[in-house]
Amino acid sequence: MTCDNAGVQGDSDSQGDLWDVSSVAGHLLPEGSVFSFLAEHRFELFPPEMFTDLFPSRRGRPSIAPEVVASVLVLQALHGLSDRAAAEAVTFDLRWKAACGLPVDGAAFHPTVLTYWRRRLAASEHPNRIFEVVKEVIADTGVLNGRTRRALDSTVLDDAVATQDTVTQLVAAIRRVAALVPGAAEVVTRLGTAADYTRPGKPDIAWDDKTARDQLVDALVRDALSILAALTGPGTDPVDPDSPAGQALALLALVAGQDVEWITDDNDTAGGGGRWRIARKVAADRVISTVDPETRHARKTRSRRQDGYKGHIAAEPDTGLITAAKLTKAAGEGSGDAEVGGQLLAADGTLDGPAEVLGDSAYGSGRMLDALAEAGHDAVIKPKPVHTPSGLTEAFTADEFTVDHDRETVTCPNGETALFANKSRTATFGRACTTCPFRSRCTNSVRGRTVHIGEHDRRVRAHRARWARDEQMRRDYRQHRSMIERSIAWMTRGARTLRYRGVAKNDSWWNLRAAAVNLQRLTGLGLSLEDGTWALG
Incomplete structure (x- = not known):
């Protein structure tokens, strides 16, 4: 191999040498x-x-x-x-x-x-x-000539950082603001009373003392809010939100609000009528690490949680060749299988016309089914499970209610009819359920049964009906959809844990992995x- 000085690219000797x-x-x-x-x-x-x-x-x-x-x-x-x-x-x-x-x-x-x-x-x-x-x-x-089937699937990939708790994230976010925002170090030193922010890690307190932990959380949130007010309030210079300083301030604001809630009780230590505590719920798009703010919690099942990103692919099922790939956050906006599945098909580039699209129930949303139909594709997708009221045995499903989409009415198994409005798209039967002989199979609510009619309900119902009667469709799904698992296995074998931080870098790696x-x-x-x-x- 020889190199030149004309640029950053070098040249190779295609002829080789004796020791090649x-x-x-x-x-x-x-x-x-x-x-x-x-x-x-x-x-x-x-x-x-x-x-x-x-x-x-x-x-x-x-x-x-x-x-x-x-x-x-x-x-x-x-x-x-x-x-x-x-x-x-x-x-x-x-x-x-x-x-x-x-x-x-x-x-x-x-x-x-x-x-x-x-x-x-x-x-x-x-x-x-x-x-x-x-x-x-x-x-x-x-x-791929003449092969018009495309299978869609996704898998969760482990991130390259450790998940942080609320205290660690607050301390790290304040330290980042002090390091990246001009003039913030003096503000943090003056207003930061909960911890020594010149030191990384958690403050030194009696961690087995619940009162001490509660006081620390309250003090850290107050520090964060005070620092944000001092750096972004009236009279301060605007900060470019896309700059490192702007991103550090945005991250601090997010961390200071996602895991805590304000309560009023007798344990208020700093005045003001209440205190901050760890919230009794989890934010839907929760940041789990300030080291990599784009990694997320994901759940494969109710009992199995995984932290990281989600890798999506479209593949021709018989050959296993991957025709499109995309990596997203593991949860939150823009990460849904159905949403990304449509993007994969649009980016495929190997199809000359309509395709038979195979996917599990995660791709069975009404919006996805509508988009596939408009593009001329055949949706060989397992329908989403039908919702049934909890706590009832042999309960009536939503499919057992007749919907007239033109008249905007819903008729229950007992023959009662209720209207649903365009805005809420919810039909409420109310008093009609009081004396209904089927009440025990329909609802246990004192307000009666309610049925929500989705925006794409007509398409979803038609798809479920087709799935129930079309044996060939179910046979094609069983035969060809499972082949996507082979491509997923190739993509993740020895590479389940990511090496990079952020969606952009990991998406580049995911596409490079698909090429390999x-x-x-x-x-x-x-x-x-x-x-x-x-x-x-």
Whole structure:
């Protein structure tokens, strides 16, 4: 490999040399592996012009050829290695050297080169270009021609930070404001009375004393509110909300309000008619760490909680090839399976027309079903469970109430009819339930049975009715939808724990991982280059 001084991109010698690993030990590479494929075709897969926009300046320093860095990024994502471990693999593992075209005695680059390239890619107009170029290879092979099924699924990935409790978050958020907001250090020193904010970690108190803990929480929240008022109140200079200082202030405001509530009692220690305490409920979009404010709580079941992010994919179920990938917060706005599923289908790029979309009940929302129908897709999606009143045996489900959407009426199993308004979309039967012979199977509320009619209720009811009568639809779901679990397994094997912080960085890694998994699958199917065209053997 040779380097130039014209820019940050270097050049590779495509001819190799006497000690090139491919020449010396290339025959030992596993046939059909990503290593052997990159050793032979990395120039065609990752041509230098693919990355020229990352380094527009003609001034720079000697560096690494782009196809080498791209190959290392793919192998790193495939094997779940850190930057340092990937650089060591390039130095000491002959398979990595062969894939990158390095000589036996060639040393690797510094690990920060990978960090630098990821930042450049993330800031570019096409941050997921490596995934996109592998999708172009898939399109060239024609392996997806005529395959119009797409399966959707998601999985929760563990974050790279420790979950913090309320006290730790408040202290850390105040310390961050003191470090990043101009003039805040003096304000924190003057107003901060609950703890020594020059020291990290929790204050030193009697943690087995409930009264002491309650007093600390109250004092920390008061400190946070006082500091925010002093730095953002009337007479202060405005702070750019997108700047590090603005983000630190926003995080402090969020942390100071998400986990606490104001109560009035006789234990008020600071005056004002009450005190702050830990809230008896959990915020829906709760920040769980100031180190990574975008990680979230998620629940796979009632008893199993997991902290981190959610990885979403769309895949062709028979081949297992991933056609779109996206990573979101594990919970909160923008993380719902149905919402992201629509985005995945829009970003697929491998479909020429309508598709048969397979998904579990998480994708069975009315909005999703409407969107699929408008796009001409066939929704082979397991319906969401039908709501039934709690505490009743053999209760009437919502499907046993007849809805006239044009007249906006709901008729119960006893023949009683109630109106539902456009705004609330809730039908209340009230007094009609008092003497109803079916009351024990319908409601235990003194106000009678209420039925909510969703905005997309007509579509949801039609979909459930089709699912019940269409045996072929259920057979297709059982046969093909389960195949997405294989693709999810490929994506998470050895890579369930993320290495980066924030949605943007982890989304870039998730897409890079999808590119590596697809390339591994393609090489296993016999991917080759014939007369300048990608083909499967």
